[in-house]
Amino acid sequence: AQSVTQPDIHITVSEGASLELRCNYSYGATPYLFWYVQSPGQGLQLLLKYFSGDTLVQGIKGFEAEFKRSQSSFNLRKPSVHWSDAAEYFCAVGGRPNGYGNKLVFGAGTILRVKS
């Protein structure tokens, strides 16, 4: 069964410091991987996605993620965090979006706090 593990429930970083949010997945076929961000009281915003090709993908707001098939990981990084990055981040895995019976499964989320 497909699953996503985000081992860190909360992370606190100083403004300007680098950030890495961990994500490990389990999926029996070629995974489609996503990172979403949710600000308090808001819906989901897609940060980036990986389908194929270059394993280092760039997203919005200066985020990037690296797909490592051997480690079943898709960690999210940002070189310098801004206070506005404080939010909850979700990693998700699914199959080809228009695939029959495909499901998108989310991790439990990581809450990012930014201290000044």
Added chain:
Amino acid sequence: SQTIHQWPATLVQPVGSPLSLECTVEGTSNPNLYWYRQAAGRGLQLLFYSVGIGQISSEVPQNLSASRPQDRQFILSSKKLLLSDSGFYLCALSGFGYTFGSGTRLTVV
């Protein structure tokens, strides 16, 4: 482009009352449709998904049900709400990609 219309944005309902949340889709045909719930302090849990009209798969046993009466319409229902049904409900589709609605925040009082 594919879009989802989900309403209402917020809802306060008493325990034991019925529920109907609707989501409609534009810009794609025969999409996979999903209902997710996010309870306070928890991640996004997949509740139901549908691959076509009248076809519903339930991921977790619960007090809710889903229906898909038309290709682009997905409805989440309950006959009698429980306090534990409170949460943030998101409708989603997968067609050309994954698209999410803006969500409904349900508070059961």
